[in-house]
Amino acid sequence: MFADEIIVKILYCFCSLQDDSTNSIQSLQSALRGDPKSLTAWECLADAYKARGSYRASAKAYEQVLKLDPDSCYAELQLGSLQLLLGHLDEADASFRRVLEKCSGDSPLMVPGLKGLAECLVQSAKVALDEFVDARAVRCCQEALSLLARAARADPAVSCLWKLMGEACILLRELPEETVEGIESAGENH
Secondary structure: OHHHHHHHHHHHHHHHHOOOHHHHHHHHHHHHHHOOOOHHHHHHHHHHHHHHOOHHHHHHHHHHHHHHOOOOHHHHHHHHHHHHHOOOHHHHHHHHHHHHHHOOOOOOOHHHHHHHHHHHHHHHHHHHHHOOOHHHHHHHHHHHHHHHHHHHHHOOOOHHHHHHHHHHHHHHHOOOHHHHHHHHHHHHOO
16 A cells, blocks of 8 residues: 555656646546545645646545545645635635644644634635624734734744735724724723
8 A cells, every 4th residue: 555655646746747737637536546545646636636726626635635534734724725715715714723723833834724814814804894894804803913923933934924914904904993992902801
């Protein structure tokens, strides 16, 4: 079984170097017909679909990875990223929260998980502002800023964290000052 996994990885890497996602996908689908429980083949297939721009198919393949290995932080992170890209904010939020539950504080996926959830919250805040639900927008931005501060403490060199902090602050700046202050005060009393 181990040798088969190595062959699948080599096949995927070769096709990736050739920039041939279609051949890669066909080869991985063939490998999965031989071993439908191959975690490596499912992960590579999901990555190949994503590289080709087939985001829904990629998400389904990552879901299959999670059926085979429910503790896979990588698959959960990729699934959250795809859901965010597809505009499925509630599902993305849940996936990123699972990443943070599954991964330990020293995991290399912790900062991307924090960033992903914060990005999802900033998008949710934008939706809330469009729907005139100011209190929800403020709560989303506050949580996003808290997550981004944690991520920046872990790795301050990741510039997209700072950009996302700026976006959250700009969203808050668009609201009346009394709205933001009222919500902050209510949060302190709980």
